[in-house]
Amino acid sequence: MAGCEDKCGSDLEHATRQERRILIIVLLINAVMFVAEFSAGLVSGSTALLADSLDMLADATVYALGLLALGRARHWRARAALTSGIFQLLLGLGIAAEAIWETFANGLPDAATMGIFGVIALAANTLCFLLLTRFRDGEINLRATWVCSRNDMIGNVGVLLAAALVASTGSSFPDTVIGLAIAVVVIHSAWRIVIEAKEQLQVR
Numbered sequence: 392m393a394g395c396e397d398k399c400g401s402d403l404e405h406a407t408r409q410e411r412r413i414l415i416i417v418l419l420i421n422a423v424m425f426v427a428e429f430s431a432g433l434v435s436g437s438t439a440l441l442a443d444s445l446d447m448l449a450d451a452t453v454y455a456l457g458l459l460a461l462g463r464a465r466h467w468r469a470r471a472a473l474t475s476g477i478f479q480l481l482l483g484l485g486i487a488a489e490a491i492w493e494t495f496a497n498g499l500p501d502a503a504t505m506g507i508f509g510v511i512a513l514a515a516n517t518l519c520f521l522l523l524t525r526f527r528d529g530e531i532n533l534r535a536t537w538v539c540s541r542n543d544m545i546g547n548v549g550v551l552l553a554a555a556l557v558a559s560t561g562s563s564f565p566d567t568v569i570g571l572a573i574a575v576v577v578i579h580s581a582w583r584i585v586i587e588a589k590e591q592l593q594v595r
Contacts, residue, residue: 424511441570553566
């Protein structure tokens with residue numbers, strides 16, 4: 392029995408090291424893509440790119456909290472998830488406000504820049520999604536990382552759709568609508584994380 396316990400402990404330690412390594416990789420990918428997409432959004436004047444970049448920043452925060460939560464007690468992990476959920480919720484509301492503000496602003500976003508960075512971001516998030524798939528049925532913080540990556544891919548497709556519509560219609564309206572849609576996805580996912588984390592905190 393002692394040998395079995397030692398082996399299980401060794402396996403858990405190995406799994407935690409693997410999880411930590413994967414979370415560090417996706418954290419770095421999202422941090423780099425946040426800087427790249429946010430800069431592209433400012434240069435191109437695209438609400439959708441800005442929204443997607445801020446989603447990347449929120450995800451980087453989730454991954455960082457997931458790293459901190461590894462190997463800690465259940466209540467600590469739930470608190471970390473609650474913190475990340477609230478952060479994402481506030482960020483989603485900020486993105487929605489930005490999208491609404493852009494409705495009254497003038498100017499046409501650069502569809503070519505939107506398309507290029509939309510493709511790059513989709514490739515990066517697809518890689519993250521594949522790396523995190525093993526966590527889709529894991530504990531709340533690790534599961535949250537997989538959900539975030541999945542939502543990012545949806546947002547990236549939205550940016551590409553917005554770029555195509557801006558180019559074909561000559562209107563900034565599709566960019567604003569997609570930016571708002573990304574905000575809704577972020578808010579919905581964040582709210583689910585907050586609710587689940589609060590339920591876990593209530594369990595004694």
